[in-house]
Amino acid sequence: MEEQIGKGTWIDKVADILIKREKKLGRSLDLIRVESGLGASGIPHIGSMGDAVRAYGIALALQNFGFKSELVAYSDDMDGLRKIPHGLPDWLQEHIARPVSSIPDPFGSCHASYGAHMSSLLLDGLDKAGIKYRFQSGREAYKQGLLVNQIDTILKSSAKLGQKIAEFVGQDKYIEVLPYFPVCHNCGRLYTAVAQKYLPDEKKVTYVCSGSRIGKADVKGCGHRGEADIAKGEGKLAWKVEFGARWAAFDIRFEAYGKDIMDSVRVNDWVADEILGYAHPLHVKYEMFLDKSGKKISKSAGNVLTPQMWLRYGTPESILLLLFKRITGTRHVGLDDVPVLMKEYDDLEDIYFGRVKVDNPAKLVKDRGLYEYINKLQPPKQPGPHVSYQLIAQQAAIFPSGEEDRYDKIFNRLVTYNIAKDKTDAIMQKIRLASNWADDNMAREEKFDIKLSDAQRKAIIDLIEAIKPFAGMQSTPDNAKELQSKVFDVARNNGMEPKEFFTLLYRMFLNADRGPRIGNYFLDLGIDRAISVLQRYL
Incomplete structure (x- = not known):
């Protein structure tokens, strides 16, 4: 039998590997930081939240093992705007290639910038889910010189770096230019200013704003020549080296990543290890969240499922269940998963409190552990009300x-x-x-995945005929009792156990094994509506 680690979940296994690795590296275990990068260039979606929530799960497991740990939520708000996300105003076109922290808030003046508004949406989701974190703005990190030592080391090693990036990912542009994007002092654009030379004594980068290709579009430069001070946030590192700088500057020991940035992570691991002399953090690679049609959930595609959308219908616990359940495998997710996850959480709670028996000991341990992580290791003393x-x-x-x-x-x-x-x-x-x-x-009536046998199909046809006369009747105790007895009669006349028939009806209407008294329920629902539901399964 497999040895149980911590609470028996994937979260515990990763935290255990992390501790063993840190001990082997001989690093201090006084405070173990985990990181999640917050994209600030578009509307944050459920995948963005998943990155932060799962990192927080690792921090919780470390705390459970007796170590002090914290989640650093790092906002990439120095990134430039590459394209206008679906549904946002056209006037943003004039701000393409500018840092998102320098662009006005497209939703009004509720935040200092575009980047601040986007970051706040994800932080709001984390706050509502009770996730504890330390927020770090990328813009502020650059302005306050928190990354200056790492930038200095990287730029001094740019020739070696350019060759290595080309070798790793076949991108040879950094052989010619520095892996640093100055913000042009004249036009305020980021990617159009090409870094040419590093002046280490002055901690400055010379550049010319000559333009750039961003996605499928050419963005013209203004031709300005200038110098950017790396200690004052007058530019930012390229992604191929920035993660490594962050990890070293903030002493990050764990960061998960999506498979879409796998190449960047590979280069950054090398940068951290070989250029900065900082052993790169432990990683877990996860698959992307896809919508129900199989398309990647993305800010620009307009199929974003945000934490706020989910929390309009589901509890914070239901969203944490979705994100903590597993980390491997592609996930197809949509709002129609909310009722399913709400029920799953109740089922998990029943297992935790022993209301439901689980024969597999390993599954029991894992389910109980999952429930505790969803409740941030402070589970309630008793189960909540489990109403469908x-x-x-x-x-x-x-x-x-x-x-x-x-x-x-x-x-x-x-x-x-x-x-x-x-x-x-x-x-x-x-x-x-x-x-x-x-x-x-509810305008689109739901139909659950139930295949009727010939006997069940005949019973449902008989039931429709039996309840038709009750259309328009009030939901009085006598009417409810009479309708209930008709359901019993239909079951018996079709050679079915009444209990078995009632369970079938609950599954058809509520996707559950139990429910209210059918007599009251059908009258409250309305007989015409009850019949239309029944007919959908025929």
Whole structure:
């Protein structure tokens, strides 16, 4: 049997490898920093959040092992704007190639810059999920000279570096130019100013703003010749060397990366090890998040799924479950996963509190560990109310959005069904979230993956006929009782155990094995609507 490490999850395994590696390297273990880079050039999506959340998971595991650890959330807000993300204003075209921290906020004047607004969206998602981090602005790191020693060393070694980058990734431009982008003093653009010579005594880079090809477009330079001071944030390192500089400057011991920047990480590892004399951090490579059609979720493509969009419908715990479940393999993710993850979290909680038996000891340990990480190693003392999200959403669809006491009315329905008792914050939060889901998504009725046998199909046809006469009837105790007995009759007449038939109905309507009394539920839902759901499976 495999030895259990920590809480038995992939997070513990990575943290354990990290500790063993650091001990072998002989580095101080007084404070172990992990890092996540925040892209500030477009709307942050679920993948961007995944990078930070998973790094935080490693920090938590290190703390569980008895080490002090922190997550550094580094914003790449000195990056230049390469293209206008989908849905943003056309006037940004005039700011192409300028650092995103120097571009006005396209959403109004709520933030100091474009970069600050984009960073804030991701930080807001992390805050709402209870992720602790130390924020580091890239612009401020350059302006305050926090990277100056690393920049100096890299630029002094530029000839060796240029050859190595060409050897590693076949890109030979850094044989001719320095791996540093000055910001042109005249036009304020970043990538158009070509760094020509480094003056180590003055810590300055000479440049000419001669233009550049960015993506598929040529961006003209203004022709200005000047000098950029590396100690004052008048430029930034190229990506092929910047990670290495960051890792050495901030003493970073772990950073995960997506496979799309694999080549950059390979070069940066070499830069850290060989040029800067700093053993590169431990890495975990993860696959990208794709949308349901299989396209990469990206800022420019306009198929962004943001943390804010998810949190309109799901709890922070549901988003952490999505991100902590595993790190390997491609993930197809969309908003229709929210109800599924809400249920999965409840199932995980049932396992944690022993309400559901798990025969596989390794799975039990792993599930319990996953639950504890989702709750930042401070799990609740008792489970929350497990009311079907699907059921709440269906109830919410019955009451118009904006109706006074809507949430109370939904709660009262749950009480009638004997599913809820106390009006807790947790259950009211779930009602609010599922109501948002109903308002935005219930127009397209859901159909769950259920294949009916011939016997079940006949029973459903009989049930439709049996409940038709109840259309328009009030949901009174007598009507509900009579309808309930009709369902029993249909089951028996078709040679089915009533319990088995009820379970089938709950799966068809709620994607669950249990639910409210069918008599009350069908009358509340409306017989016509209940019939239309049943007919979809025929």
